[in-house]
Amino acid sequence: MxxxxxxxxxxxxxxxxxxxxxxxxxxxxxxxxxxxxxxxxxxxxxxxxxxxxxxxxxxxxxxxxxxxxxxxxxxxxxxxxxxxSLQGNMNPAAVPVIKESLLVQSLDKRIGELVATHPLTYFFGTACNLIGVLLENDISGVNEAGDLLIVKKGLSSSGREKLVYDKTTKTLFVTNESYFDSDVIRLIGDIMEERFNGR
The missing domain is CATH 1.10.260.40 (lambda repressor-like DNA-binding domains)
Structure with a gap:
């Protein structure tokens, strides 16, 4: 060509x-x-x-x-x-599963790189730039260790719940807020799906 x-x-x-x-x-x-x-x-x-x-x-x-x-x-x-296709569905997207403890250092890596170095799960739906976050600690009142959150990485443009990282306490939490102090909070992305205890 x-x-x-x-x-x-x-x-x-x-x-x-x-x-x-x-x-x-x-x-x-x-x-x-x-x-x-x-x-x-x-x-x-x-x-x-x-x-x-x-x-x-x-x-x-x-x-x-x-x-x-x-x-x-x-x-x-x-x-x-x-x-x-008999069901008329698109192929599922391969999603790299990243442990909570490795999440922050993985955020600046490209999805293509993460897919090659991490275990995979699959997401059925229309989305891109997805990562799976495997929780190693409870998120108070929301999720438990072992839960898997499928997250659309990056800036949010929707009203979905967001996964964010508190740089001070070095913990993850879930919020509906749209504006953050970037010195304290790092936005991971929109939560597309929750799978409890990795299911």
């Missing part, structure tokens, strides 16, 4: 993935660390040669193969897969 065709495929896939996964350009930028200008220029077709590191950040965010994002038409493929 020529560079221009690859860039066009990449652009179309990003637009489709943003729409189909319920994301925005802003949520993609915030979670992947890319600037809005970079994403805008790709989507407007102003870049012919997109850097591999940029492509990898985008594909990691959506949980798709970075080789395929430039060469496969995801919209066409998902339409075919959903019409062939």
């Amino acid at each position: 020529f560079k221009r065709e690859k860039t066009e495929r990449l652009k179309n896939n990003i637009k489709y993935l943003i729409k189909s996964r319920g994301e925005t350009q802003l949520s993609l930028c915030n979670a992947s660390g890319l600037t809005r200008t970079t994403i805008y220029n790709i989507l407007e077709g102003r870049v012919v040669n997109v850097q591999q590191s940029t492509i990898r950040k985008i594909s990691d965010f959506f949980g798709v193969s970075y080789k395929e994002i430039e060469t496969v038409d995801f919209e066409e493929r998902e339409i075919i897969e959903s019409s062939v």
